[in-house]
Amino acid sequence: MTKQKKLFAFRMKIISICALFGFFLFWYLVTDVWKLAPETLLPSPLKALETGITKWSVKKPDGSTLPQHIFASLRVSLLGFCFGAVIGVPLGIMMAWWEKADMCLKPVFDFVRTIPPIAWIPIMIILLGIGVVAKASIVFLSAFIPCVVNSYTGIKSTKKVHIWVGQTFGASKTRLLFKVAIPSALPYIFTGLKVSLNSSWGSLVAAEMLGSDSGLGYMIQLGRLLCRADLIIVGMVVIGIMGTILSAILDFMEMKLVKGAV
Amino acid sequence: MSKKNQRARALAYGGGTFLLLLFLWEILVRMTDSQIPFPTPFAVIERFVDMLFHNVGYYYTIVGHVLWSLSRVLAGFCMAAVLGIVLGLTMGWFPYVRAIFMPIFNLLRPIAPLAWIPLAILWFGIGEKYKYFLIFIAAFVPFTLNSYAGATHVDKQLVGAAKMLGANNAQVFFEIVVPAAVPSIFSGAQVALSNSWMTMLAAEMVCATEGIGWIIIAGQAVNDMTQMIAGMLAIGIVGFLLANGMRLLERRCLVWNNQGN
Amino acid sequence: MNKNVKVQVTHLTKKFGELLVLNDVSFDVYDGEFLCIVGPTGCGKTTFLNSLTHLYEPTSGEILFKGEKIDLRKHDIAYIFQEYSAMEWLTVKENVRFGLELKKQYKGINEKVKDALELVGLTKFADYYPRQLSASMLQRVVIARAFATQPELLLMDEPYGQLDINLRFRLEDEVVRLCKQTKTTVIFITHNIEEAVYLGDRILVLTNKPTSIKEIVTDELPHPRDIAAPEFVEMRNRITDLIKWW
Numbered sequence: 001m002t003k004q005k006k007l008f009a010f011r012m013k014i015i016s017i018c019a020l021f022g023f024f025l026f027w028y029l030v031t032d033v034w035k036l037a038p039e040t041l042l043p044s045p046l047k048a049l050e051t052g053i054t055k056w057s058v059k060k061p062d063g064s065t066l067p068q069h070i071f072a073s074l075r076v077s078l079l080g081f082c083f084g085a086v087i088g089v090p091l092g093i094m095m096a097w098w099e100k101a102d103m104c105l106k107p108v109f110d111f112v113r114t115i116p117p118i119a120w121i122p123i124m125i126i127l128l129g130i131g132v133v134a135k136a137s138i139v140f141l142s143a144f145i146p147c148v149v150n151s152y153t154g155i156k157s158t159k160k161v162h163i164w165v166g167q168t169f170g171a172s173k174t175r176l177l178f179k180v181a182i183p184s185a186l187p188y189i190f191t192g193l194k195v196s197l198n199s200s201w202g203s204l205v206a207a208e209m210l211g212s213d214s215g216l217g218y219m220i221q222l223g224r225l226l227c228r229a230d231l232i233i234v235g236m237v238v239i240g241i242m243g244t245i246l247s248a249i250l251d252f253m254e255m256k257l258v259k260g261a262v
Numbered sequence: 263m264s265k266k267n268q269r270a271r272a273l274a275y276g277g278g279t280f281l282l283l284l285f286l287w288e289i290l291v292r293m294t295d296s297q298i299p300f301p302t303p304f305a306v307i308e309r310f311v312d313m314l315f316h317n318v319g320y321y322y323t324i325v326g327h328v329l330w331s332l333s334r335v336l337a338g339f340c341m342a343a344v345l346g347i348v349l350g351l352t353m354g355w356f357p358y359v360r361a362i363f364m365p366i367f368n369l370l371r372p373i374a375p376l377a378w379i380p381l382a383i384l385w386f387g388i389g390e391k392y393k394y395f396l397i398f399i400a401a402f403v404p405f406t407l408n409s410y411a412g413a414t415h416v417d418k419q420l421v422g423a424a425k426m427l428g429a430n431n432a433q434v435f436f437e438i439v440v441p442a443a444v445p446s447i448f449s450g451a452q453v454a455l456s457n458s459w460m461t462m463l464a465a466e467m468v469c470a471t472e473g474i475g476w477i478i479i480a481g482q483a484v485n486d487m488t489q490m491i492a493g494m495l496a497i498g499i500v501g502f503l504l505a506n507g508m509r510l511l512e513r514r515c516l517v518w519n520n521q522g523n
Numbered sequence: 524m525n526k527n528v529k530v531q532v533t534h535l536t537k538k539f540g541e542l543l544v545l546n547d548v549s550f551d552v553y554d555g556e557f558l559c560i561v562g563p564t565g566c567g568k569t570t571f572l573n574s575l576t577h578l579y580e581p582t583s584g585e586i587l588f589k590g591e592k593i594d595l596r597k598h599d600i601a602y603i604f605q606e607y608s609a610m611e612w613l614t615v616k617e618n619v620r621f622g623l624e625l626k627k628q629y630k631g632i633n634e635k636v637k638d639a640l641e642l643v644g645l646t647k648f649a650d651y652y653p654r655q656l657s658a659s660m661l662q663r664v665v666i667a668r669a670f671a672t673q674p675e676l677l678l679m680d681e682p683y684g685q686l687d688i689n690l691r692f693r694l695e696d697e698v699v700r701l702c703k704q705t706k707t708t709v710i711f712i713t714h715n716i717e718e719a720v721y722l723g724d725r726i727l728v729l730t731n732k733p734t735s736i737k738e739i740v741t742d743e744l745p746h747p748r749d750i751a752a753p754e755f756v757e758m759r760n761r762i763t764d765l766i767k768w769w
Contacts, residue, residue: 008357015361023366041384100275107276108283114498114505116460118376119475121467122482123490161608164578168602169625169672170595179625183612202374206464209379217377224380232380240372259612259652265540 043230051230052237061231062222064214070238072214076132077204077246080139084196088147089189095148096155097177109148117142117203121210130211135204142203143196150192154185190254197250201243216242301488310492318477318489324496331462331473332500334390338397339458345398346405346454347447353406354413355439367406375400375461379468388469393462400461401454408450412443448512455508459501474500527554529708530575530593530676535584537567537574544570546733548584552676557702557709559719559742562729563766568712569605571734572680575710576602588676599626601669602678609653609664616640616649622668639671642701659690666694670701677702679711683718695722699746716766720759721748728765737765 024045030036031044039047055066064072095102095109121138128134158181166180208217216235223231284303291302301309313324322330349367353360378399386392416439424434466475474497481489530552537545544567552558562568574581576595586593588600601622609618619636628635640646643663653661662682669677679698683691699722702709713719719726720742728737740762744754 012357012361015358016365019362020365020369023369103272103275104279108279111280111498114502115494116456116463116497116501118460118464118467119478119494119497122478123487123494126482126485126487126490159606159608161604161606162610164573164602164604165608165610165622166625167578168576168595168600168678169622170597170600171625172596175625179621180610183610186612198374202376205374206376206379206467209376210467220377220380224383227384229381229384232384236373236377236381239374239377240370243374244372259614 039229040227041229043233048230048233048237052234055231055234061226061228062219064219066219066234066238069214069216069219069235070242073204073208073216074242076135076207076215077139077201079132080136080204081143081197081200083136084140084143084200085147085193088144088196089151089192092148092151092192093155093177093182093185096152097173097181113145113149117145117199118206121207124207125211130213135207135212135215138207139200139204143200146195146199147189147192150188150195151185154188154192155181157188158184186258187254190250190258194247194250194254197246198243201239201246205239299485299487301491305488306491306495309488310495313489313492313496319472319480322472324474324477324493327472327474327477328496328500331466331475334393334465334473335397335455335458335462337390338394338462339401339454341394342398342401342405342454342458343451346402346450347409350406350409350411350447350450351413351435351440351443354410354443355435371403375403375457376464379465383469393465393470396465397458397461400457404450404453404457405447406450408446408453409443412446413439415446416442445516448516452505452508452512455504456501459504463497528552529554529589530710531587531590532575533585533587535574535586536582537570537579538582543733545574545581546735548734548736550727550736550739552708552710555706555708556724557699557711557722559723559726560710560712560729561714561716561719561726561762561766562734563731564714566729566731567734568714568729569680571729572602572678572710572712576600576678599672599675600678601672601674601676603662603665603669603680603682605681605684607653607658607661607665609661609668611653614650614652615645615656615664618653618664619668619671622672626672628672635671639667642670643667643697659686659694662686662694666698666701670705670707673705674707677707677709679709681713682711684713691718696747698722703746716759716762717750720744720755720762721750726762728762740765 027042027045031039031042032046043051052066057065059065062069091105095105117138120141124134124137128137162180162184163176166176171179204215205217205220208215209221212218216239220232220235220239223229223235288302288304291300294300310324315323317323318327349363353363353367375396378396382392382395382399386395420438420442421434424438429437462473463475463478466473467479470476470479474493477493477496478490481487481493528551532551533549535545535548536543548571560568560571570579573579575586575593577586577593588594588598591597593600609615610621613621616636619639620632623629623632623635637646640649643666645660645663645667648656648660653664656664666682683694686694695718698709701707711719711722723742726740726742728740729735730737740758742758744752744758748755
């Protein structure tokens with residue numbers, strides 16, 4: 001039985017690898033062999049790979065090398081994300097824990113939340129120009145909202161019985177918050193951080209496309225204007241990889257910090 | 263009695279904060295003397311009402327623009343729903359389908375939908391098709407993921423019971439797996455809708471000649487802050503209605519499922 | 524028996540909106556006794572304990588603990604809830620420590636934790652997380668947490684409701700032993716009449732909603748009790764008759 005299962009799993013793995021291989025082969029055939037798509041629309045995978053490698057050190061056509069773009073994007077997104085988390089998480093916790101804060105801030109927050117962060121881009125550009133601050137504000141907004149929502153939900157879903165345990169042991173309201181509510185909300189808070197990171201990375205790309213002179217979003221936007229599909233694909237791949245790496249870092253932190261969720 | 267009191271208190275506090283913020287906004291605008299003409303809240307509301315009756319741009323009132331935007335969201339969303347649900351459910355239930363499509367899906371998934379914009383424009387031009395494609399991408403991922411999760415988390419006992427009664431694999435799939443995945447699909451639809459609403463905005467902001475995203479960008483082009491903020495107000499209102507409409511639909515369709523309530 | 528009054532409840536009443544749940548309940552709890560409270564299912568037993576500790580603010584009435592108004596901050600009270608209340612994010616050891624820390628009993632905290640774990644036989648599992656434990660172990664963690672703080676009053680709300688019968692008897696014996704050993708005053712809620720007769724020094728029988736006291740029965744059979752003894756059966760039948768609402 002187990003041997004059969006192992007065999008089955010092995011067969012599935014082979015199929016998966018074949019499928020991936022087939023995907024790239026198909027791409028290769030369409031572009032390089034059958035010549036179904038012009039290079040300006042869909043470059044061959046080899047060409048994209050080549051661009052990806054040379055772009056590492058070549059500044060043309062957009063004025064910066066790939067590492068410079070990555071660095072520019074990373075700096076803005078981390079800046080905005082950290083601010084969003086540092087302000088959003090405590091705010092969510094506060095709103096969930098103190099009824100007055102909830103009643104005052106929840107309606108305002110619910111109103112702001114209905115407007116996607118992307119819609120703020122033009123206003124930010126007018127008010128703050130196309131520099132780091134404008135982009136970081138957009139990233140901030142998109143990180144801030146999920147942080148608040150998830151910390152709020154986390155605190156609100158603290159089990160009643162855990163609060164009671166704390167109360168019967170004579171804990172004050174503040175102590176209850178730090179000893180019971182926050183630890184029990186920690187998994188939710190981490191989910192919020194992950195969602196935040198994802199959405200802030202996404203809206204950063206949009207911000208860089210709509211007004212910027214550096215960053216991965218700018219690079220792919222320029223690739224479009226110059227009909228350099230290879231450049232676009234390189235940018236998209238790098239965006240995907242960076243997003244994955246950032247989430248992996250958060251996953252790792254969650255594993256280290258959130259206890260007892262075996 | 264006490265519940266009613268509670269409500270009134272919440273309303274008073276919430277409304278009070280709102281008014282306070284609006285008041286602060288008004289004061290700030292009057293006090294500061296910036297080169298950019300930042301509107302007062304009153305001016306925004308006035309403009310918003312004006313937009314309801316007079317054209318923004320040449321052809322449409324704000325309602326027309328919203329309808330344009332909604333038509334795009336609807337098209338992309340529906341395509342994504344059909345394909346995403348089919349792919350997710352079959353990947354969740356049939357191991358071969360999963361083995362073939364999962365790696366490719368996982369390969370493309372980390373790329374943010376907005377990062378597809380340049381390529382989509384190259385492929386489809388700046389017309390409607392490009393927007394449909396982008397919104398499709400944005401909604402496709404949550405639909406697939408949630409249908410997949412729904413199909414893999416089907417109660418094993420139900421499946422066992424059905425097999426005992428002599429159902430074949432296809433019957434189990436259609437009679438048990440699909441209905442059991444519906445709640446999960448609905449929560450995917452919730453995410454998909456807000457994703458596609460956002461992506462639509464980005465797509466329209468990059469290039470469009472009508473639509474709610476265009477209103478904002480057109481405002482930016484002529485430094486008309488009032489139009490931009492009024493446009494954002496409209497975005498907020500429509501987004502709110504969409505999300506709540508979806509929730510209502512979910513509650514209607516899933517009376518049997520009291521999950522998350 | 525020592526008859527010092529530990530807790531004095533007078534005219535305790537609790538309403539949820541218009542719904543009257545507790546109707547004018549008055550009784551005393553003596554120092555060091557094991558008081559069982561039984562009543563028909565859904566008669567508001569949990570509300571009863573929660574109002575007693577002010578987890579729910581009582582609508583009217585007064586609860587005095589050693590002559591003072593009861594105050595969870597000031598008085599050493601521990602409460603074992605019906606649901607599993609071990610903190611999932613803390614290890615067994617940290618869970619036991621949790622109560623002591625909140626009570627600010629930092630002196631000799633490590634020894635106290637160790638002793639409490641030994642008492643319930645969980646020393647080997649000190650570094651496990653609740654999710655890795657069985658149901659009975661979880662309840663023992665909570666018991667250890669309660670006893671570690673050496674409470675003057677221990678409240679238990681159907682702590683064994685979800686355990687199987689064998690474990691129940693074992694844990695019941697354990698708790699009686701612990702209470703007698705530490706001279707803790709206990710209020711123990713259950714819907715199981717046999718359990719009440721098995722454990723209690725006195726048994727307080729509640730009526731259906733709105734809840735009030737039907738009778739207080741004194742149970743002076745010697746420990747450990749034999750559930751097959753004729754006196755035991757007689758006592759059980761008597762209380763069963765009292766509870767019958769049909």
